[in-house]
Amino acid sequence: MKLKVLTDNNTYIDEYYLGEPALSYYLEEDGRKILFDTGYSDVFMINAKKMGIDLGAIDYLVLSHGHNDHTGGLRYLKDRDLGKVRLLAHEDVFIERSHEGLEVGTPVKREELKVKEYISGKDPYWISDKLCFLGEIKRVTDFENKPVGTRYDGKPDYLYDDSALAYKGKDGLFIITACSHSGICNIIETAKKVCGDERIRGVIGGFHLLENNEQLKKTVEFLKKENIKDLYPCHCVNLYAKHCLYEAGEIKEVGVGLELNIE
Numbered sequence: 001m002k003l004k005v006l007t008d009n010n011t012y013i014d015e016y017y018l019g020e021p022a023l024s025y026y027l028e029e030d031g032r033k034i035l036f037d038t039g040y041s042d043v044f045m046i047n048a049k050k051m052g053i054d055l056g057a058i059d060y061l062v063l064s065h066g067h068n069d070h071t072g073g074l075r076y077l078k079d080r081d082l083g084k085v086r087l088l089a090h091e092d093v094f095i096e097r098s099h100e101g102l103e104v105g106t107p108v109k110r111e112e113l114k115v116k117e118y119i120s121g122k123d124p125y126w127i128s129d130k131l132c133f134l135g136e137i138k139r140v141t142d143f144e145n146k147p148v149g150t151r152y153d154g155k156p157d158y159l160y161d162d163s164a165l166a167y168k169g170k171d172g173l174f175i176i177t178a179c180s181h182s183g184i185c186n187i188i189e190t191a192k193k194v195c196g197d198e199r200i201r202g203v204i205g206g207f208h209l210l211e212n213n214e215q216l217k218k219t220v221e222f223l224k225k226e227n228i229k230d231l232y233p234c235h236c237v238n239l240y241a242k243h244c245l246y247e248a249g250e251i252k253e254v255g256v257g258l259e260l261n262i263e
């Protein structure tokens, strides 16, 4: 599987891609071309073009959850020809949601995306023999999954739509996550169950660790036990959290243009 970071908060020195506080990945796996999240603006498109990636050729549009730093880019995709594209996302990706008085939900309705097929992301879905969308994440830890703002119905938003991808590689699972509102440890446990492999080879993405709190401490303890070879925290992981995560393994830097080839 090939993974390319199209959008992230970070950019590398001497590489003139655009960054924004958002996330988008492009993946190629077993002949399938996959766009996983779209970032906040059209930055993912501008960067993809510069990288020589043709987003007009994608087979799958996969959405991790309905926050606009992951789905805002849909505003720039909706008028494109998506007639060959399968949309894979939990129903709740398209609900209205707000946080601190701001609308933070997906700015495009599902019907506005004229795709070939909509696949519900509630349950696990295998995109190829090795690449799986995990569906709803089972909440098993007691220190993760804090609500963010409010749903359209006035209830606190636990983001039941929040999910991730897992690749079943020869040395174990490689997990590709977005914001991990459901909890990075919960995501790892779900991936192990769904994919039938206890070995975690790597994790890339936002772990939603932005405070020095109990969750950070317990997450570091959890990850230490997992013995993960490659840890790529980005997007919603602050500097202090990255510093603490060093206890769990060698932290690798993520930025726009990062390419990983995972066997």
Ligand SMILES: [Zn+2]
Pocket (backbone or CB within 6 Å): 065, 067, 179, 181
């Ligand atoms: Zn989010």
Ligand SMILES: [Zn+2]
Pocket (backbone or CB within 6 Å): 022, 023, 067, 069, 070, 178, 179, 206, 235, 236
């Ligand atoms: Zn995010």
